[in-house]
Amino acid sequence: MTHSAFAPSRLTDHLSAPAREAPASGIVEVMNHGRAREGMIPLWAGEGDVPTPAFICEAAARGLRDGETFYTWQRGIPELRAALARYTARLYGVPEAVERFFVTGSGMQALQTALRMVGAGGDEVLIPTPAWVNFSAAIGVGGMAPVPVVMAYSSDRGWVLDLDRLAAGITPRTKAVIINSPSNPTGWTATRDELAAVLAIARRHGLWIIADEVYGRFVYDVERAASFHDVAEPDDRIIYINTFSKNWAMTGWRIGWIEAPVELGPVIENLIQYSTSGVAAFLQRAAVAALDEGEDFLRQQVERARTGRDTATRILGATNRVRFANPSGAFYLFFGIEGVTNTRRLGLQLVDEANVGLAPGTAFGPGGEGFLRMCFARSEPQVREASERIAAWIARQ
Amino acid sequence: MTHSAFAPSRLTDHLSAPAREAPASGIVEVMNHGRAREGMIPLWAGEGDVPTPAFICEAAARGLRDGETFYTWQRGIPELRAALARYTARLYGVPEAVERFFVTGSGMQALQTALRMVGAGGDEVLIPTPAWVNFSAAIGVGGMAPVPVVMAYSSDRGWVLDLDRLAAGITPRTKAVIINSPSNPTGWTATRDELAAVLAIARRHGLWIIADEVYGRFVYDVERAASFHDVAEPDDRIIYINTFSKNWAMTGWRIGWIEAPVELGPVIENLIQYSTSGVAAFLQRAAVAALDEGEDFLRQQVERARTGRDTATRILGATNRVRFANPSGAFYLFFGIEGVTNTRRLGLQLVDEANVGLAPGTAFGPGGEGFLRMCFARSEPQVREASERIAAWIARQ
Numbered sequence: 001m002t003h004s005a006f007a008p009s010r011l012t013d014h015l016s017a018p019a020r021e022a023p024a025s026g027i028v029e030v031m032n033h034g035r036a037r038e039g040m041i042p043l044w045a046g047e048g049d050v051p052t053p054a055f056i057c058e059a060a061a062r063g064l065r066d067g068e069t070f071y072t073w074q075r076g077i078p079e080l081r082a083a084l085a086r087y088t089a090r091l092y093g094v095p096e097a098v099e100r101f102f103v104t105g106s107g108m109q110a111l112q113t114a115l116r117m118v119g120a121g122g123d124e125v126l127i128p129t130p131a132w133v134n135f136s137a138a139i140g141v142g143g144m145a146p147v148p149v150v151m152a153y154s155s156d157r158g159w160v161l162d163l164d165r166l167a168a169g170i171t172p173r174t175k176a177v178i179i180n181s182p183s184n185p186t187g188w189t190a191t192r193d194e195l196a197a198v199l200a201i202a203r204r205h206g207l208w209i210i211a212d213e214v215y216g217r218f219v220y221d222v223e224r225a226a227s228f229h230d231v232a233e234p235d236d237r238i239i240y241i242n243t244f245s246k247n248w249a250m251t252g253w254r255i256g257w258i259e260a261p262v263e264l265g266p267v268i269e270n271l272i273q274y275s276t277s278g279v280a281a282f283l284q285r286a287a288v289a290a291l292d293e294g295e296d297f298l299r300q301q302v303e304r305a306r307t308g309r310d311t312a313t314r315i316l317g318a319t320n321r322v323r324f325a326n327p328s329g330a331f332y333l334f335f336g337i338e339g340v341t342n343t344r345r346l347g348l349q350l351v352d353e354a355n356v357g358l359a360p361g362t363a364f365g366p367g368g369e370g371f372l373r374m375c376f377a378r379s380e381p382q383v384r385e386a387s388e389r390i391a392a393w394i395a396r397q
Numbered sequence: 398m399t400h401s402a403f404a405p406s407r408l409t410d411h412l413s414a415p416a417r418e419a420p421a422s423g424i425v426e427v428m429n430h431g432r433a434r435e436g437m438i439p440l441w442a443g444e445g446d447v448p449t450p451a452f453i454c455e456a457a458a459r460g461l462r463d464g465e466t467f468y469t470w471q472r473g474i475p476e477l478r479a480a481l482a483r484y485t486a487r488l489y490g491v492p493e494a495v496e497r498f499f500v501t502g503s504g505m506q507a508l509q510t511a512l513r514m515v516g517a518g519g520d521e522v523l524i525p526t527p528a529w530v531n532f533s534a535a536i537g538v539g540g541m542a543p544v545p546v547v548m549a550y551s552s553d554r555g556w557v558l559d560l561d562r563l564a565a566g567i568t569p570r571t572k573a574v575i576i577n578s579p580s581n582p583t584g585w586t587a588t589r590d591e592l593a594a595v596l597a598i599a600r601r602h603g604l605w606i607i608a609d610e611v612y613g614r615f616v617y618d619v620e621r622a623a624s625f626h627d628v629a630e631p632d633d634r635i636i637y638i639n640t641f642s643k644n645w646a647m648t649g650w651r652i653g654w655i656e657a658p659v660e661l662g663p664v665i666e667n668l669i670q671y672s673t674s675g676v677a678a679f680l681q682r683a684a685v686a687a688l689d690e691g692e693d694f695l696r697q698q699v700e701r702a703r704t705g706r707d708t709a710t711r712i713l714g715a716t717n718r719v720r721f722a723n724p725s726g727a728f729y730l731f732f733g734i735e736g737v738t739n740t741r742r743l744g745l746q747l748v749d750e751a752n753v754g755l756a757p758g759t760a761f762g763p764g765g766e767g768f769l770r771m772c773f774a775r776s777e778p779q780v781r782e783a784s785e786r787i788a789a790w791i792a793r794q
Contacts, residue, residue, distance in 0.1 A: 016517040022667040051464035067448035069649045120413040121518040138671045252466045270419040274535045
């Protein structure tokens with residue numbers, strides 16, 4: 001039934017353009033294609049195969065039993081904010097004020113909140129690509145324009161961020177640059193000097209940096225990745241976004257955090273109030289346990305991912321028909337197969353013909369077209385089996 | 398340290414206008430003023446004093462033990478969507494397609510998502526006021542303009558929505574009208590005829606209706622409040638927003654839902670993906686328990702609120718120096734005190750001089766200035782004591 005006096009229209013025609021035009025994730029297409037297949041090995045998501053450890057779950061259950069089911073602080077419970085400050089100070093060797101930390105309903109919400117702060121309709125945000133698809137989509141939903149800065153891949157140097165190209169992308173509408181290091185999907189991990197150079201550009205042009213250092217602990221040659229914490233001052237225009245998802249196998253929990261200059265506190269509090277109004281207090285108890293007691297678990301996770309990486313690169317490398325940079329961080333192998341350029345179709349094909357689920361590189365924006373992303377933060381047998389299936393598929397071509 | 402070449406500026410000067418200008422909730426000011434006071438009776442929030450019942454908490458704990466800690470469906474787990482469809486069909490006596498239901502990380506997120514769908518920068522949304530403060534704030538954060546339609550209060554008729562005034566507020570930029578019935582804060586509850594009239598206006602002008610029927614079960618003279626379900630077709634442009642918070646004492650959990658035309662599904666899925674990416678699966682198990690096994694608890698909650706209402710209206714009415722409409726729905730008494738017009742100051746004063754925490758009417762927009770909001774969904778002794786303290790305070794003036 002249509003109440004318009006004119007020709008029948010679709011309901012979605014009457015939605016706002018940013019909502020209507022929000023792209024479906026390019027990963028979801030493959031997932032929907034493969035979800036129900038028997039024996040499928042799903043390596044398309046950024047998620048391990050280990051459920052949240054018991055000591056974390058028990059802290060949440062305890063919070064529930066203690067009746068922590070009422071409204072709580074918009075910025076997060078004081079105990080969690082204090083734990084975040086301790087954790088960050090310990091990790092980066094810098095003093096950290098509790099007031100710099102804000103609990104969010106996922107790393108995604110941290111990103112959304114950061115974007116709302118830095119810009120509005122018509123503004124631009126720079127993103128080195130290939131990049132996590134949600135960056136550009138969330139920018140678009142906020143009415144802003146994502147401006148990709150395509151990173152170059154070469155077999156000798158791997159992925160390289162060209163700082164001149166980054167600076168050349170700046171216009172009067174540019175409000176921020178998102179730096180995701182270690183990078184999902186490429187594994188590129190910025191050096192301290194590169195971060196200092198990005199910071200210098202941002203300072204010069206008055207830009208915000210949205211620093212996604214979610215994979216900062218998943219590195220394979222050093223103790224931790226370089227961080228803007230190593231080069232910045234507390235009042236630099238840096239908004240760190242982070243999550244409990246990856247380090248502590250808490251993907252499903254939807255808890256993340258923002259670290260930002262103290263002065264932004266009231267604004268962040270209001271944006272949380274008017275989006276989800278905070279995170280369940282009993283869930284925050286689990287997050288405290290993760291930070292305070294989760295180092296051993298995290299070390300095991302990183303070792304597991306290292307084994308997965310070594311397995312995947314060994315098996316796929318031996319085909320001599322794939323190209324990739326051995327990832328120094330994050331837990332993805334981003335690789336191309338000789339002669340294949342349309343990886344959107346390839347993703348669907350590998351589901352059908354190899355029973356392996358990978359994310360097509362097209363989902364990650366300009367520069368990702370010829371690649372596929374495999375999550376290797378899984379059990380060694382699973383990563384091995386998946387890699388062998390892909391190698392066998394390649395051999396059949 | 399400032400890196401600008403110009404005069405030192407505040408960091409917040411460099412934030413987007415919608416973020417910077419998001420208003421602090423007018424309730425938070427009083428809460429911060431009173432939070433730590435000994436013996437304070439806090440009736441400022443829209444929250445009862447009973448923790449979530451055990452059968453609901455246990456369902457969440459079970460989900461945790463079952464390892465439901467991974468990423469899940471953006472739209473909500475199938476079991477919860479099915480439970481929502483059953484619940485809604487049962488309540489309103491209409492068939493309901495499972496595909497109309499979407500799980501959100503709070504009723505607030507349902508509202509934010511609805512607003513993102515209906516409009517963007519420069520658009521207008523009509524809101525009868527006094528109204529829940531988060532409506533206008535969330536509209537503003539989205540870059541849109543809230544347009545209040547002030548409701549009239551009179552001692553004989555209570556609060557009345559003037560439909561001509563509503564229609565007169567429509568401009569070419571108007572995208573939607575928010576109807577919150579039963580109303581927070583006034584308790585106004587629309588009749589079926591009034592809803593039909595609003596729907597006719599919306600149809601005529603091609604507007605979306607955002608139907609906040611969160612308090613639809615908290616009514617005191619009938620089984621349930623009239624709903625747009627009683628007068629609308631499935632493809633009318635109505636987005637229902639709802640929450641588990643009030644009915645099942647789950648304020649802290651942050652779980653809500655959207656009901657909307659099926660055609661909007663992909664858009665809603667994307668907006669969830671790019672804001673919080675879904676709700677923890679193990680929490681959704683608790684929501685299923687609430688819907689399927691929570692009717693007895695809900696009935697007790699409503700009876701408790703009825704007792705609170707009767708207590709508060711009896712004691713405050715006996716002073717002969719307050720004015721209010723006896724609320725037929727929701728769980729707030731919205732009342733004015735003779736001779737007092739500045740209720741923002743009064744809210745702070747009642748904390749200091751009566752040790753009672755109320756929300757100032759100024760927080761609820763135009764029409765609310767001379768009123769205070771008291772939540773009466775609390776234990777009878779607490780509501781009685783608070784009402785007596787206020788009555789005593791009035792007697793001292």
